[in-house]
Amino acid sequence: MKAPALTEGLRQLPAGDKRLLKVCFGAALIALTLGVLFGAGTAGTRAGFVDSGPLYGYRMMTAHGVSIFFYWLYFAQAGLLLAFGAVFTVPGGHIAWRPLAWTGLATMIAGFVASGYAVIAGLPLLYDAPPELAGVPSPAVAAFYLGYLLLAAGLFCVAVSGVATVLKPRFDHRIASWPVVSFAAVGWAGLLIVSSIAALNAFLPAARWALGLSPMPSDYSVGWHVLFHNMHYLPLMATVIVWYVLVQAVAGVKSVFGAHLSKIAFAIYLIFVPPTSLYHMFLEPNLAEAVRVIGSLLSLFISVPTVTVFLVIVASLEVHARTHGAKGLFGWIGMLPWRNPAMAAMGMAVVNLAIGGAFSFVLIQEKIAPLLSDTFFVPGYFHFLTVGTVTLTFLAALCYVLPGVTGHALWKPGLLTALPYFITAGLLIFGASGVTAGYLGVPRRVLDVAYDGTAPALWGTLMAGIGIGGVIMAAGLLTYLYGLFRTLWPAPAEDVAGMTLPSVAWGDVTPAATRAWAGPLSVLLLVGAMAFFTALAFEMIQALPLQAAGAMGGH
C-alpha cells in the first residue's frame, strides 16, 4: 500500500527539519501529559475522590488549564503548521528560516518553564490570571505573565517561519499557485501572529505591574477577552485544516468543489474572527445594551466557517464513496477505513464537535450567558471541544506525522483505534454530568460544592460523574500518549515502509455526479439540537427562584 503524501513528504524532509519537529511534538506531548494528569487530579478533587486541599486543588486546576489550553494546543499547532507548510507547498520542500523556528520553539519552551514555576511557587491564578486575584505584585506573578509573553513571542517566530516556508517556493518560482493547504497555512500563521499581538496587549501591562513597574491595569479583562476569542478560533481552524489533510491520507479524497471554494472556506474563518468576538463581553456590566444585541446576533455566525469546511469534507467523502458503490443514505460512512486510528479519532471528533457546538450556542446568547457562565455548564460543554474535538484531531494528525518524522511504525494502531471511543465515553459521562450540573447551578470554579451539607444531594452525585468521566478520559488519553511517545522516541525502529495504516483510495477515480445528503442533514440536526438545548436552558432557568443581575447593568 502506498504511503500517503503527508508521511512521504515528512520522510523526505532534511534531518534538521525532522529534529525541530520532533522537539516541538515532544514538548506538545509533555504538555498534554502534564495537563491530563492535573486534570484528572482536579476532577478527582471535585468528586471527593481525593482530598488535595484548596491550595493544591486550585494549583492542579491552574496547571491543567495552562498546560493544555496554552501549551499543548500551541506546541502542537506550531509543529503542524511547519510540517504542513513544508510538505504540501512543493515536492521536496523544507522549513524555511529554520533558526527562527528554533528560536521560537526555545522561547515557547522557556515560557512553559516560567508558567510551571509560577504555578508551583505562587498563588494559583487559574489560566486567565486576573491581576485582581493575585492582589500584589510578586516574582511568581510576574513569571506567570512572562510565561505567556514568551509563548506569544515564540509563536510569532514560528508563525513567521511558517509563512516563509510557504512563500519561499513562490519567490523561487517553483510554483505558480498555492495548494489549498498552503493557503490555509498562511491564514493560520497570520492568525497566530495576531494572537501573539493580542497576548502582548493583554499580558504586557500585567507583567509590568507584577514587576512593580506600573499600576495594576484597569482593562485587563478586555485584553483577555480579545485574546481568548482568538484562542477559541485558532484550534478550531487548525482542526478543520487537519481534517482536510487527513481525509486525503485516509481516503485519498480531495475537495469535489475545487481549490477555489476551499480557499474561500478557509478565508471565511479569518473574516469571521473579529465580528463574532463580542459575546465574550456579555458579563461586562458597562457594555451598552445595543452592543449586547448586536454581539448576540453576530455570534450566531461563529460556526459558519467550521460548518462550511465540514460540508466540503463530508460531501467530498460521500460523493467519492457513492462513486465506489456506497448505498443508502448513510451506507458510505461504513465504507470509511474505521480500523485506521486517525479515522476513528476524526470520527469521534466530529461527533464531539456536534455536541459541544450545540451547547456552545446556548452560552453565546446575551440573556442566558450571565446565568450559565459561572456554572459547571462551561467546563461541561467545552471539554467536548478541547478534548473531544481538537485534541483528538491533533492526536489523529500525530498518528501520521510522528511515523513520518521518526521513521518508526505507529505503536499498536489497533489499540489507538479503540481509544477515541473510550475517551469519548468518558467525555460523555463528564459532559452530561457537567452540563446538567451547570443547569442546576453548580458553580464552575468551586472545588468543594457540598457547602457544609447544605447543597442539594444531586450536586454530589453529579460531581461523582465528573470524577468518573474525568478518570476514564485521562486513562484513555494517557494510554494514547504512551503510544505516541513510543513512536517518537528511539524504539524498535521498524521502517515505515509496509507499515501504512488502513486506508481507502477513492481519489483514483473521478467522482460521478451524485447527490450527497449527509452533510446538509447533519447541519440540520445540529441546528435542531441548538434550538432544543437553548429552549431547555430558558425553561430550566426561568423555573429557578432566582434573578441574575450581572450583565444587565444591575451593578
Next chain:
Amino acid sequence: MKEDIVLLVIVFAVWALLAILYATVPMFAMPGYSVVWGWGSLVFLLLAAVIWIAQRRKPPSAAHPPGHSGPGAEKA
C-alpha cells in the same frame, strides 16, 4: 495566486473596518479590541503585499520554470 491576494485583502478590509469601529464609535469604545484587530488587519495586508511581490518577481533563470504547482495543487 491572484485569488489568494484578493481573499487576504478582504480579510484586511473587514478587520480594519472593525478596528475603526471599535476606535471611533462611542457605543463600541473598546481600545483593546481596536488595537488587536487594527494590527491584525495590517498583518493580513502585509501577507497580501508579500504574495503580490512574489507574483511580480521575474524568474532568474529557466531552471525552475513557473507554472508548476504543489502536490495536487488543483484541489489539495
